[in-house]
Amino acid sequence: MEIYLDANATTPVLPQARAAALAAMSDDFGNPSSIHSTGLKARALMDAVRARAQRLLGTGGGQLLFTSGATEGIQTAVLSALRALRERRDAGESIGSLLLYGATEHKAVPEALKHWNELLGLNLEVRAIPVGLDGRHDLAWLSLQAPRAGLVCTMAANNETGVISDLDGIEQALSGSRAFWMVDGVQGLGKLDLRLAARRIDYAPFSGHKLYAPKGIGLLYVREGAPVTPLLAGGGQEGALRSGTENMSGIAALGAVLAALEDGQTFREPATLARWRDRLAETLLAAFPGLVFNAPLAVSLPTTLNFAVPGLSSKLLLDLFDAADVRVSGGSACSAAKALPSFVLQAMGVPEWQAASAVRLSFGPAVTEPLIDEACARIRACGEALRESCLTGTVAQEGTPLTPITRYVVDGACCWLLADPASRTAVVIDPLPELNERLERLLRCQDYRLLAVLDTHSHGDHASSAEGLRAALPDRLLHGEVDALGWPMDTEQLVLGEQTLRRLPVPGHTADSTAYLLGKGSQVRVAFVGDTVMPGALGRTDFPVSEPLALRDSLRRLADALQPGTLLAPGHDYENRFATTLSTEAAHQPLLAGALNGSLDALGLASAKAEFERGLGLTEYQTMACGARVCSGPEAAPELDARGLRLLLRTHPEALLVDVREPYEQRLSLLPDLGAVQLQAVPLSVLIEHLPEWLALPAETPVVFFCRSGNRSEQAARALRRLGHDEAYTLAGGLALWPQCEPGLEAALYV
CATH class of the missing domain: 3.40.250.10 (Rhodanese-like domain)
Structure with missing residues (x-):
């Protein structure tokens, strides 16, 4: 059974809403603009839904327009307010110089502000309202800026964190300002008592699919007397304020959801929801040691938890939960695919690792207790799976046996862990600061001793964390004094069970570039070559510490030391090729082929590389490129x-x-x-x-x-x-x- 805990992104359609939508399609299918009986039935249904929504939202004399969803409602509200501001300015009135929006608003809001501000030629300054660590607006700041604002956009509750805005405080901060006020009510529908007409809110958009209605139906509240400019002109539906034949099946479904809000049976009371949220929170804390919540629960919706676990990426956690058939998300569904740190959490000022590792768990008010029970059971299972993999906890245990070679990647940079299960010894090659805690936990959990922590060269794009890892594991080190790259001074080879690791100097990329050859005797199984050879590139040689004239001989020396088909494990892998061979790279890289077949001498290779690397920009990770890439083979697999x-x-x-x-x-x-x-x-x-x-x-x-x-x-x-x-x-x-x-x-x- 799937446990769906991503209700802030969308919800399943309520059974009675599905039935109402189907009935509207099959029975009450009339066009509400038609004057015959079938059309009048559709009109009556639509009017009844509107009346129920007005009652539940407390709209008073304000209008409610049916829309396709919150984005359309936001666009209409912003367009209406900004057009009114332009008319005021054209009439000689002062309209202020600012358009304000909460720093944690859904991206639809600032994008709409920028869009219509430009198209209408207002050219006002679009500025974010700061929020505190609790995610709430800085009301003192807003009070100071409000007199200069033409439009202020805030939200009832945040979609990522669940933080509830202090709407009464915002209204007080706007006291005396002529600014229009829009409140994004999407996450508040069915969860908060918004009392729209009792506040000075001018516009409030809502979306049905966030509360068990289908996608494609929404509402826009417009305060009595507030200006409205139609976003859609045409047949004059919705009092000529939103043209287009109404989505009757969506309206009928939304009506069924609104009726459920009034029946007192379908949806849980806030106190019950808060109690179930607290159970989930307690389970998370027990399952994932060190877990932190990114927003205070006291001022958050009782249906939302946003958390991060030290040392675990949001992607890892999402994959973990998904394997257990528990659906959660990394934040807003609209931006989750971009895999960027949460701008909401960044605006709140939480530590960067929390913003980058955040996971959102959210459920709807129609949730049942058995589902919460099962969710807690699966969360506990997820925690056990991570402990088994030595990803959480600090108690030594056997755990899942380590594989002889494991690769870790951070922004294209590779770190390699070599392990021998029989002797419980390990070597780390090219450690990365982001991985030290994870590696320390893993080695302690598996009870491994550390033969060496090695660098393949002096890094230019990141600081080596070798010394930090050694310092974190003093009781695990098997060798004392080491050279600048971490090789133990008292040995010429490192023994990993039946295999040995030996050094091979390969200067070029840097003067101290070194390859580490893993194998038995003269048979090399894998060569850890750092940035000397990468999939699709040779290490750049334009650094002050490079030795470009030495690269050609280093490549030939490497080729002499390897067997055909020996895998090369690179220090950087920007395209996720994992490993390569000299023959594979020679087929794709003419400069490498020329160095190996003798058609390029040392000067020729250095000169050609210098020209090739001229003006080399940053990588897609905005890090220093360690080599100029060339076309490296098939770009897609069947x-x-x-x-x-x-x-x-x-x-x-x-x-x-x-x-x-x-x-x-x-x-x-x-x-x-x-x-x-x-x-x-x-x-x-x-x-x-x-x-x-x-x-x-x-x-x-x-x-x-x-x-x-x-x-x-x-x-x-x-x-x-x-x-x-x-x-x-x-x-x-x-x-x-x-x-x-x-x-x-x-x-x-x-x-």
């Missing part, structure tokens, strides 16, 4: 939908299916009878461990990767294809779009 996968499995029973989700996700998924299907669980973070075995498969053997949404599996398939196995595929849409009930497919994947 996708298979459910039907395509079924056909492939019939024609290729030897096909291999690979689940690239992380262990904590796989732990929360059910494994059905897979029959004869070959399935591997290979988290994306340890992909490099399995690339050689997949590359050794017969060329015609399909390898199909899958994950939750198709993003990670696409990366894995693309990486394998680039290395030479053309029969690599990704499951389109991942498990999120998997048709679990389609006959004959249950044995193919986890469900």
Whole structure:
């Protein structure tokens, strides 16, 4: 059963609302502008819904217009207010110089202000009203600015944090100002007593789909006497204020929801909702040590929790919850796909890690106690899955065994953890500050000792955290004095079980660039090459610490030390290629090919690179680029939908299916009878461990990767294809779009 806890994004449609919408489509389907009996029935239904909404919202003599949703309502309100301001200015009146909006408003508000301000030629200053750490508006600031404002936009309750605005305080701050006031009422509908006519609110937009009505229906309140400029002109519906044939099925459904608000049975009382929210909060705190709430519960909606867990990204938590069939979000659904820190939390001034790692849990007032009980049980299971993976907690435990090579990535920079389960020893290569806490917890949890913390070179784009990691694990270090890159002074090689790690100087990118070769004897399994060779690029050599004339010989020395097919583990991987080989890179990089085949000497390579790297800009992460990238192979892997996968499995029973989700996700998924299907669980973070075995498969053997949404599996398939196995595929849409009930497919994947 899916546990849906993302009601602030949208809600399921209430059963009685669905029934009302269907009845409006099949029975009361008339056009309310028609004057025959069928049309009059539709008109009566629409008028009844409007009257009920007016009663519930306390609109008094104000108007309620049916709209397509809150965005249209916001646009209409802003257009109406700004056009009135222009008319005042044209008449010689003072209108002030500011358009104000709350710093935590939904992006629809400031974007509408900027849009209509420009189109109407007002050219007023659009400025954000500051908020405090509690998410509430700075009323003292607003009082000072209000006399200069033409329009003030705030919200009843915030969609990300649930913080309830002090509307009475805002009204007091606007005392004496002629500014129009718009209140975004979307999250307040059905949860707050807004008393619209009792306040000086001029406009208030609402959206039905936030409270169990379908998408595409909303309301706009306009205070009696407030100016209205139609956003849509045409047939003159809604008193000529919003043209277009009314959405009767949506209106009927919204009416059913409003009726449910009045019946006293369908929706829970605020006290009950607050009690259930507190249970969820207590469960979260127990499941995730160190969890912090990003907004004070005392001034928040009783249906919303916004939290962050130290050391855990919001994406990790979203994947974890989704694997447990618990739907939560990273903030506003409108901006979640951009994976940026929450601007709402940034405006509140919370620490940056909280803004970047925030998760929102929200439920609607029609929630049931059994659903809350089940949600708490699954949250506890999520916490246990993370503890099993040593991602939370500090008590030493066995946990999920470490894989010999694990990759971590932060903004394209790679950190590698080498581990030998038999001897419980590990090496960290190119540590990153953002990962120190996680690595420390992991090594303590698994009871590993640390052979070394190494850098492949002196970094220019970030500070090495090697010293910090060593300092955090003094009781785990097996060697004392180390050189500038972290190599122990008392040994020439590091022993990791049956394998050894040795150094190979490769100056060029920097004077101290070093590759670390992992293998048995002279057979190198993986070479950790830092930025000397990256997927699609050679390390840039235009730094003051670079040795461009040494690079050509370093590349040839590296080639001599490796076997054909030896994997290169880079220090940066901007396109998620995971690993590469010299032959793969030589096929895509003419300069590397020239250095290896002798057609370029040291000066020729240095000169060509200098020209190629001229004016090199920042990466997509706004970090220093460590190499100029060239076209590096296929940009997309073939996708298979459910039907395509079924056909492939019939024609290729030897096909291999690979689940690239992380262990904590796989732990929360059910494994059905897979029959004869070959399935591997290979988290994306340890992909490099399995690339050689997949590359050794017969060329015609399909390898199909899958994950939750198709993003990670696409990366894995693309990486394998680039290395030479053309029969690599990704499951389109991942498990999120998997048709679990389609006959004959249950044995193919986890469900």
